[in-house]
Amino acid sequence: MRTKKIIILVSGRGSNMQAIIEAQRVDARLAALEIVAVLSNRADAAGLRYASEHGIPTQVIANANYPNREDFDQALAQVIDSYGADIVVLAGFMRILTPWFVEHFAGRLVNIHPSLLPSFTGLHTHARALAAGVKIHGCTVHLVTAELDAGPILAQAAVPVLAGDTEESLAARVLAQEHLIYVHAIQQLAWGESTPNAPLDALRVPAYNKTISV
Numbered sequence: 001m002r003t004k005k006i007i008i009l010v011s012g013r014g015s016n017m018q019a020i021i022e023a024q025r026v027d028a029r030l031a032a033l034e035i036v037a038v039l040s041n042r043a044d045a046a047g048l049r050y051a052s053e054h055g056i057p058t059q060v061i062a063n064a065n066y067p068n069r070e071d072f073d074q075a076l077a078q079v080i081d082s083y084g085a086d087i088v089v090l091a092g093f094m095r096i097l098t099p100w101f102v103e104h105f106a107g108r109l110v111n112i113h114p115s116l117l118p119s120f121t122g123l124h125t126h127a128r129a130l131a132a133g134v135k136i137h138g139c140t141v142h143l144v145t146a147e148l149d150a151g152p153i154l155a156q157a158a159v160p161v162l163a164g165d166t167e168e169s170l171a172a173r174v175l176a177q178e179h180l181i182y183v184h185a186i187q188q189l190a191w192g193e194s195t196p197n198a199p200l201d202a203l204r205v206p207a208y209n210k211t212i213s214v
């Protein structure tokens with residue numbers, strides 16, 4: 001069975017990237033996923049250092065060096081293709097991608113979004129969830145399509161919104177779930193239902209043991 005090559009794109013701290021690298025390192029069921037590179041549009045992305053320290057090639061393709069979105073996306077796609085990546089993982093990659101890029105990687109470009117889509121597309125999801133007064137919030141792994149945060153859903157995890165939550169406390173609760181579900185959604189995308197020893201159980205995130213008041 002050949003490994004599936006994944007490439008991770010980050011712009012910032014890269015905690016989802018770290019969780020993926022860590023899970024792949026310690027969980028034998030993820031052995032057939034190979035993280036071939038971590039790329040960033042920003043040289044100061046904290047995630048790059050973590051990746052290099054774990055022996056993963058990193059590369060910066062600075063968007064500031066390109067005259068427009070199209071040229072940047074083409075340069076980025078060329079680098080991704082040079083690694084022979086099967087799956088492209090967006091992990092806090094803060095760029096709007098062109099329709100050309102999305103089409104080029106159609107069906108193998110994934111993103112994690114900090115809300116239960118289709119609710120709260122776009123930015124500031126935790127603040128907006130608090131303002132809306134929802135009792136359940138969460139995160140979504142989805143395929144990327146031309147429409148923002150609207151592609152087919154691969155996995156979701158829900159958390160309660162608790163009395164006294166701040167944007168920060170809610171974000172932290174959601175982030176902990178992001179770190180659990182992303183790698184397993186990638187594994188499922190890579191191998192589908194036929195995956196030997198697919199960690200399907202890991203997708204069933206343990207129920208949150210707090211009562212949710214409605």
Ligand code: GRF
Binds near residue numbers: 014015092114139
């Ligand atoms: C996460 O909240 C993710 O859902 C969103 O961007 C944030 C990235 O965080 N797409 P990190 O860089 O992975 O820590």
